[in-house]
Amino acid sequence: MLTNYFHPETLKRIARLDLRAKYVVDGFLSGLHKSRHFGNSVEFRQHRQYVPGDDPRSVDWKVWAKQDRLYVKQYEVDTNLRLTILLDASQSMRYGSGAMTKYDYACTAAASLAYLALRQQDAVGCMMFDQNARNMIPSKMRQSHLFALVDRMFRASPVENNHTALLGTPPREGNKGQFRSENIDLSALLENPEGTQPNLQDAFREAAEAIRPNGLIVVISDLFMQREGLFQGLRYLRSHGHDIMVLHILDDMELDFSFGGATRFEGLELPAHIRCDPRMLRKGYLEALGAYLDEVKRGCIGQQCDYALFRTGTPLDAALSAYLSRRQETASR
Secondary structure, three states: OHHHHOOHHHHHHHOOOOOOOOOOOOOOOOOOEEEEEEEOOOEEEEEEEOOOOOOHHHEOHHHHHHHOOOEEEEEEEEEOOEEEEEEEOOHHHHOOOOOOOHHHHHHHHHHHHHHHHHHOOOEEEEEEEOOOEEEEEEEEOOOOHHHHHHHHHHHOOOOOOOOOOEEEEOOOOOOOOOOOOOOOOHHHHHHOOOOOOOOHHHHHHHHHHHOOOOOEEEEEEOOOOOHHHHHHHHHHHHHOOOEEEEEEEEOHHHHHOOOOOOEEEEEOOOOOEEEEOHHHHHHHHHHHHHHHHHHHHHHHHHOOOEEEEEEOOOOHHHHHHHHHHHHHHHHOO
16 A cells, blocks of 8 residues: 555655755754744854843854944754645546546655655645545654555545546447537636535635644645635635645646547536547637636745646656756755
């Protein structure tokens, strides 16, 4: 079970990178992550003017000798990181056109980040969500905690039900003729007016209440959900001082829509199906998808969240390495 979500090459590649938060965070141990608190650490940050009550040992006497004014030295405290992974376990995550479903890919990414954080002696917690928040695992720093995280991911795997984003399947037996392309509003399907997609506003509020402020939260999802609720939930998490990474997981077929011939699309979260020739819908689908992706990216960036799109066909070690390297470069500027 544990090896299902760990690829040795993935861990080998990303283990060389620091999961350094872009915004300063606080904690209770010395680690690899900056804190907004000042203390007696190793990295000098700034001077400030002495005020009665300051510890005389913090006075910079060299500055006093030159300027005849008292200044104290402030240092930036390096602290541990508290990483919380919010993992999408909704029905749409079951889809996969290749070797891995979106949920498998998301779990592998989550387990890899957890492994890296624990290796750096950082605390890691996890919460799964679908329509609601569920399976909250408190943050811990023990290496053995990794097994509990992966076990919970495995148990939370979405299962097939009667209301099982769009899934392309070959025509069923007896329906091998040409299908008539229906007049379909793909934008409306992505928007989901029936409200069966998750609204994460409440789920993210629950998460914010359960997680100590000023940590790093990684959201791993296909983001097939009500966008306004997503953005409000992210805004609420940011208001608690969290640094947020949004890893958007989509299957290659969802991005390319390269289905050929008569196909039946069955809803994983929508109680509906479509029978059509996908080649006649591809242009409209890609236009609607492009608008959706642009809205999601702009919305996440607008909430000061770090956004990245991951294709399940891309090797995860390469995708994570590139993303964390870019993030590390941004943090060092």
